[in-house]
Amino acid sequence: MQEAAPKTASRRRIANPQIMQLLGVLVALIVLGIVFSVASKGRFSHPENLLTVARQVSITVIVGIGITFIMITGNIDLAVGSYLALSGIFLANMILLGVPWWLAVVMTMAALGLLQLLVGTVIAKQRLSSLIVTLAMLSIARGIALSWSGGKPVYIENDSFMQIGNGYLGPIPVPVIIAGCALIIGQFVLRKTRFGRYAYAVGGNEEAARSSGINTDRIKISVFVISGFLTGLAGCVMAGRLFSGSPVAGQGFELDVIASVVIGGTSMNGGLGSMIGTLIGAFMVGAINNGLTILGVEYYYQLMAKGMIIFLAILIDRWTKNVRG
Amino acid sequence: MDAIENGIAMTSEDRKNKSLFLNFNIRENVTISFLKRMTKSGYINSRKERSFVSRFLDSLNIRPKDPEFPTFTMSGGNQQKVVIAKSLSTEPEILIMDEPTRGIDVGAKEEVYNIIRALAGAGKSIVLVSSELPEILSLCDRIIVMNKGSVVGELSNEEATEERIMALSV
Numbered sequence: 001m002q003e004a005a006p007k008t009a010s011r012r013r014i015a016n017p018q019i020m021q022l023l024g025v026l027v028a029l030i031v032l033g034i035v036f037s038v039a040s041k042g043r044f045s046h047p048e049n050l051l052t053v054a055r056q057v058s059i060t061v062i063v064g065i066g067i068t069f070i071m072i073t074g075n076i077d078l079a080v081g082s083y084l085a086l087s088g089i090f091l092a093n094m095i096l097l098g099v100p101w102w103l104a105v106v107m108t109m110a111a112l113g114l115l116q117l118l119v120g121t122v123i124a125k126q127r128l129s130s131l132i133v134t135l136a137m138l139s140i141a142r143g144i145a146l147s148w149s150g151g152k153p154v155y156i157e158n159d160s161f162m163q164i165g166n167g168y169l170g171p172i173p174v175p176v177i178i179a180g181c182a183l184i185i186g187q188f189v190l191r192k193t194r195f196g197r198y199a200y201a202v203g204g205n206e207e208a209a210r211s212s213g214i215n216t217d218r219i220k221i222s223v224f225v226i227s228g229f230l231t232g233l234a235g236c237v238m239a240g241r242l243f244s245g246s247p248v249a250g251q252g253f254e255l256d257v258i259a260s261v262v263i264g265g266t267s268m269n270g271g272l273g274s275m276i277g278t279l280i281g282a283f284m285v286g287a288i289n290n291g292l293t294i295l296g297v298e299y300y301y302q303l304m305a306k307g308m309i310i311f312l313a314i315l316i317d318r319w320t321k322n323v324r325g
Numbered sequence: 326m327d328a329i330e331n332g333i334a335m336t337s338e339d340r341k342n343k344s345l346f347l348n349f350n351i352r353e354n355v356t357i358s359f360l361k362r363m364t365k366s367g368y369i370n371s372r373k374e375r376s377f378v379s380r381f382l383d384s385l386n387i388r389p390k391d392p393e394f395p396t397f398t399m400s401g402g403n404q405q406k407v408v409i410a411k412s413l414s415t416e417p418e419i420l421i422m423d424e425p426t427r428g429i430d431v432g433a434k435e436e437v438y439n440i441i442r443a444l445a446g447a448g449k450s451i452v453l454v455s456s457e458l459p460e461i462l463s464l465c466d467r468i469i470v471m472n473k474g475s476v477v478g479e480l481s482n483e484e485a486t487e488e489r490i491m492a493l494s495v
Contacts, residue, residue, distance in 0.1 A: 016395075194364045201357055204348035211335075211344070212358040212411075271348035 021265050021316065022277050029284050036291035043294050051173060055241070057286035058179035059084075060260055062234040063253075064278040065186040066227025067261050072190070073223050074203040074270025075123065075130035080231055080257055082141035084250030087112055087235020089145045092154035092245030101161035109232035115141075116228030120221035138254070145247040153244040165240020175237050182230060187275035199223060203270025255306060260285045262313040285309075334417035336408050336425055344408045345396060352378045352392035355410045381410035385440055402433020409440060420444065423454040438464060458487045470494050 036044040043049060063080050070077050087108050094104035119137055123130045167174045190196040201209040202219045210216050239245050262268060263284050264277025288309065292302045336344060346354050355378050356363060363373040378392045385406045396407055405425060412420060422441070426434045441464055445451055455461055461468055468485050470478045470493040478493035 192369055193367045194360050194369060195367060197353065197357070197360060197369065200348065200353075201346060204346040208344050208346055209357075214357075271346070 018265050018272060018274070018277075022274075022280060025263055025265075025277075025280050025284060029280065029287060032284070032287055032291070036287065036294070040291070040294045044291055049290065049294065053283075053286050053290045055173050055175050056290070057282045058173070058175035059234045059238055060253075060256055060282040060286060061179040061279055062175075062182050062237065063227075063231050063257050064260050064264075064282050065182050065275060066223070066230040067257050068186070068264075068266050068273050068275060068278045069190070069199060069223040070130070070227050071258075071261055071266045071268065072199050072203045072270055072273045073220055074206065075220060075223070076134065076258070076268070077130065077224070077227060078134040078254050078258075079119075079137035079141055080227075081250035081253035082138050082145065083112060083115070083228075083231045084235045084238060084253055085145040085245075085247050086141045087232045088239035088242070088245030088249055089149045089154055089247055090232075090245070091236050091239050092156050093148070095156050095158055095161070096154065101158050105164075105233070105236045108236055109229045112232030112235070113225050113228035116224040116231075117221065120224030123224070124217040124220040142247075149245065149247040151247060153242070153246045155244045156239060162240060162243065165237055165242070175241075178233070178237060182233075183275055183279060190273075190275060195219070195222070200271055203267075203272075205271070252303075255310065256285050256289070257282075259306065259310045259313060262310070262317055267317055268314065332416070332418040333421065334412035334415055334419070335421040336405075336412045336423065344411060345404060347397040350393050350395050351382070351387065351407055351410075354396055354407050355381055355392075355414055358411060359414045377414070378410075381413065384443075385410055386436060400430075400433070402429040402436070405429055405433070405437060406440070409437070413444075417449070419450045419452065421452045421454070424456070425453070426455075426457070426460060434460075458490060461485075461490070462487065 033045070063084070067077055067080065090111055091104050091108045094107055095101055099107065119133060122128060123133050164174055164178075169177050190199070198209070198214050198219050201212065201214055202216050206216055209219075235249075238249060242249065260281035261273070261278050262281070264274070264279070264281030266273030266277060285306075288305065289302065292305060297305075346357065349357070352374055356374050359377075360369065363370050363377065375392055381387065382390045382392065387403055387406045387410065396404060399407070409422075409425070425441075426437050429437065438460070441451060441453070445466075453461065453465060462482070462485060466482050468480045468482065468490065469476055470480070470490055472494050480489060480493075
């Protein structure tokens with residue numbers, strides 16, 4: 001009468017592989033930070049630079065929250081870079097039309113939410129692979145951004161709006177505040193609400209989720225809409241930093257976001273993930289981007305490094321998945 | 326969904342693929358079908374969740390008795406008990422169990438049989454689908470034999486023997 005279950009109920013639970021991975025990444029991040037600081041003779045850890053990193057990471061985090069939701073349900077979105085550009089163009093044009101900037105921001109978020117509603121519905125109802133559909137959207141959205149703007153940036157001249165991208169609330173840059181709020185809300189929804197639990201269920205075992213009474217289509221569509229809102233917001237923040245809606249913004253951004261999310265422990269197969277992980281992953285990616293740039297490493301090598309990191313992250317993800325069975 | 330509302334629940338043969346969330350712990354697995362009961366305007370009440378689960382941990386003798394224990398490391402027998410707890414969470418009157426002891430060691434098998442007997446004793450109707458004759462003979466009041474999708478015979482527990490069932494099924 002052998003029971004295979006270990007008798008750890010009386011002591012602490014067995015080490016959670018997710019937490020172990022996060023701790024590992026955190027340690028790697030600290031080590032990397034030290035290496036970069038030393039190699040750059042202190043330029044990396046200069047407060048001005050760290051603020052820059054924080055601002056860049058904020059945009060990744062805002063989008064990353066939406067992507068985390070999507071990936072937890074077992075889907076993916078490759079088009080976020082293009083959406084970022086599209087958001088900027090949309091926002092800039094709205095402001096040109098005379099719409100007050102705060103309303104334009106809301107409209108941009110709504111527009112992206114609506115777009116993702118369409119995308120999500122197609123993916124869920126037509127039972128299409130999110131990889132393929134969002135791959136198509138990557139080109140479609142970029143094309144729309146380019147054609148609408150005529151290939152040129154659309155400048156925004158509005159001082160109060162500039163605060164979003166470049167302003168501060170006390171010592172903290174506004175983008176960081178926005179990212180922080182989104183992070184807290186995102187983590188709360190994920191862990192403490194029925195919707196969050198259902199998202200994990202759909203990603204963990206879609207069939208079981210359906211037979212447990214969960215409307216899997218609705219959950220899938222919802223996470224895409226959430227991501228749409230967040231990407232729209234991030235696009236506005238970026239436009240604020242660039243003082244314009246740029247049709248070529250965000251190229252390759254999807255790599256950064258997905259790398260952040262996967263490094264942070266979200267499984268590409270769904271069912272696992274956390275917002276905290278995405279935050280740490282985003283810092284990792286941001287630190288690498290910034291550190292390599294400061295050290296003067298050419299862009300080509302940076303791309304290679306990024307690619308290798310994603311590869312590593314996927315390997316670790318696969319290893320963690322084996323543990324999960 | 327309709328089945329749940331009408332008081333019917335099912336545990337399927339293929340627990341890993343059909344019923345169990347390997348990415349969830351015991352608590353999350355057991356409460357998933359009935360989360361509405363523990364949620365107020367979307368927010369999950371953890372205390373209600375834990376007390377809900379502890380009932381099942383006790384009555385089904387799930388080991389380890391830790392609601393936070395991850396299911397992917399549990400033995401087949403205990404995993405099956407979690408699946409049973411899941412199906413019981415919606416308080417069904419009718420429970421359909423498809424090969425519930427497949428792939429479970431002897432000790433856990435006996436525990437599952439006791440659970441089934443207890444449920445029946447409590448007035449639940451259980452439809453047991455099984456290809457293990459000893460199991461059927463020890464548990465079932467009424468035995469319906471099927472062959473190629475059609476009913477070919479019905480025996481009461483008193484009348485039934487292994488030979489009779491085998492004879493009917495060919």
